[in-house]
Amino acid sequence: MKKVFLYAAVLSGALGLISWGFKGHRAIATIAQKHLTSNTAYVVSAYLNGQAMSDVATWADENRNPKTAGWHYLNLPLGLSHEAFVSAVSQSDNNVYTAILKTEAGLKDKNLSAEAKNEALKYLIHLVGDAHQPMHVSRKEDKGGNTIQVRFDNKGTNLHSLWDSKLIDHERLSEQEIAKNYDVATLTQIKQWQADSPMEWLWESYQISSELYGSAKPGQTISDAYYQKHIQVTRRRIDQAGIRLAGELNKLFNSASAPAVVSSPTASAQSAADVSVIKLEDIKNATGKTVTVSGKVFSSKDIGSMVLVNLGAAYPNQLLTIALKGRAKELGKQLDDKTITVTGEVIDYKGKPEIIVNDTANLKIK
Template identity: 45%
Template sequence: MQIKKIIPFAFVIVALSLVSWGVVAHRSIGKIAENHLTPRAKIAVTNLLGAETMPLVSTYADDVRSAKEFSYTAPWHYVNLKQGLNYEQYVEALKADTGANVYNALLKMEKQLRDKNSSKADQVFALKFIIHLVGDLHQPFHVGRGEDKGGNDIKVKFRGRDTNMHSLWDSGLVEYNGFSFTEMATAFDNVSDDKIKKWQSDEVTVWLFESYQIATKLYAEAEESSDFDYTYYPNHSEIYKERMQKAGIRLAGFLNKIYQ
């Protein structure tokens, strides 16, 4: 009986680790964003979330996805377009894709949050998803290839342990240094004012294309060698750090613009 109980639990843990930035990453992004809200945006967010905070609701979209009534949101966490596109081609393909994906979901939730006729419950739902989706689209393998499920099917070793590319970039690298989300947010929230201004002025399509370009590079590295030793983390830590910084700073800018 014990074995039957343990196996499904372990399966759930593994499954969750494959679908999104890990809890530490999402909460760190939420905390960085919270630090950069304007007073007006901070009041609006607090009015919607009440006793909850941006870091704590940052995983809501993953938490509810397994529920039958929210199964339609599963494709909202990623977008897969063919490789080898330049920016103009990528934007054209992205905007031509009218299906459910992270780009269209973010725009939909933005519209719902801005709609003064939306109920408070609908606005809370939209806000929680925006907080999560901005984080997701900054994770390179959420903007990867459909044929390998965003790197999930690419098996690799990281410091001698079996994993896959998606899981490695979701949580393996993020959790490597053992930071809590508050420690990570404190360590990463040191971006210059010039960078903040630039990052917040970028279009959402730029955010996605950056992830797309990084994923392309990471795919090529994995094809060259799938056995990542102790050098992988120091060689890539600045990439994931900047993705998280950009996600937090841009999330704040996104909400500041809505509530300006």
Template identity: 45%
Template sequence: MKKRILIYLLFPLGILIGSWGAIGHQTVARVAEYHLTPEAKLAIKDLLGNETLPGISSWADQIRSEPEYRSTGPYHFVNLPSGLPYKAFEDQVKSLKKDNLYSALLQYEKVLSDSNSPKEKKTEALKFIVHLVGDAHQPMHVSRAEDKGGNTIQVQFDGKGTNLHSLWDSRMIDRLHLSSVELAEKCNQASPAQIKQWQAASPVQWLYESYQLSNTLYAEVEKENRLSDNYYTRHLPEIQSRIEMGGIRLAGVLNQIFKNYKPSAEKPQENLAVENRQNTNPIVLKNTADVVNYLGKYVTVTDIVYDYKVISNNLTLLNLGGKYPNQILTIAVKGPSGATDWKNKKISVSGVPKLFKGKPEIETDQAGSISFQASK
């Protein structure tokens, strides 16, 4: 997993738009992964190779400064006047002549659904869809042009100045001090009936939900822009709900597009990477601290588990080289790990370290791939 750094660009008309932020977008993608069909998982693996949905979830923000993508800025938002009833909102969204979030989402869904689209175009479309579905569920991305989606509305939060857009992008999420893995566990609570209902809604309905919420947020800060803890506790469930709905709906979109998917003759890059690892001896690190010098390489690390956290039945985080949050390396064990007491155990694990929230992390699919070592 890799922390994605958002690259902001000043577009024509002075519109500066961010997005959920790295953690928010990664969480939307992780929730989606919980609800993908086998066909969708195979199709995504075929397109992304050794990349993951969370890993590419902020790609559409990152490439906005590149010349060939500078025109994609308007793809991230819809601007409309406040106070529209649903029918008027729907009519205006569908009649917009300029590029916007709604038209971009439909465009990339069409590309991804077209069997004649080249693989590289489908991969690009998938990356945009993962990001734009997240944007559609961030209320300040469906808001007013005159304040640039809340970017010019100043507020005080936690005793510090920020703006309304940034507050909903990341400031309130950051206050949770959770990784996207942990937040996804909290945001994956929908019942089967809710999943069915949410996935049946149209993209215009997603946008209108965000629009209604942004209307409320505007009205609140017009009355008081010094935001208390009560503001945070009142709106945090809405943030988690929008992220959860975004993830479940993203899964619904991808499941529908890939419902008849058949693997291509070309072998996915991820499978090739696994084969290469099987035929390559890992680099054995003498010191866990050296892991930062071997990011993206196949390594073996042996160290003591200082502490660990069971996130769910299918995810356990092991901290090596120090206790959280001062660990040097985290091992994310995906899959059942039983009732293992990992604390103070000396373990050896092989994998490819990547940066996550500024810290190296190795993912492994099963606890059985970790071997226990005798402590000296």
């Protein structure tokens, strides 16, 4: 019994990386969309305000909520039997397993608001994908393979990043091609995969990551033989994630009624009394508040799902990071060396203040 508690004690830690990368998560959502019943698709669309599942597939990473950072992964020691694995995971909290259960419970709760279900659904779409990324069910001591350096395609990377995106990117397929080429499950496989529980999804990932650790050598060059073997595993895990996500959503919504359209107020729609105009130098003291702030853009980076814009200084010494998403992402190309004014809620992301901007109305270029 003592060993079980020791296992459960190491189920925390932060990765801070996007699992499966932008393409992988969107492919999972696209595959799932194809396997929804007509009523489920209608209800899902209503909760997402008409957005496609693929459009919100990376929202849980972009949201950058410190309270849910642990929801994306599960840390365990190697060598557990299935029984010990189930026991350890069952006694854990604040990880991908408990997060999936929590979001599904929220979506079943008739008393939960449509807006809260909108958020729960966006998390579930993402977390089912996380559960199928092998390196998201791995060891705490190397941060899920982040500290195990390897070389692939003549570039340095790490074991975690290799499985997040590098293997997928090597195929040079578009998002649409990935979804089409990976979605190959037979009717028998679909029935079998959708009958499995989230615990079994994680057990599968744990078995794969255990094998990957066994063959990983720091500094090794990833060979074509490694790639040819493991791209098949990657394809299967993404297909399984999509099929199982569809299965979970069909269970939740096949007989459900669609809600009224959910709407979330933007900062621009808030009353002036709720928004404070502050100096950029004071932004570190404004966490949790909706503010208007101005500053010069010193650097920016497009990471696929969003454009990160640094005010006050270049990364990593910036005073404030602006994360441009959705329609606002297009503004990223226009901002270098410009002075901008932004309105939004200040959040703390890894000790740095950040404002997420989705609406172009919340950013003005001087």
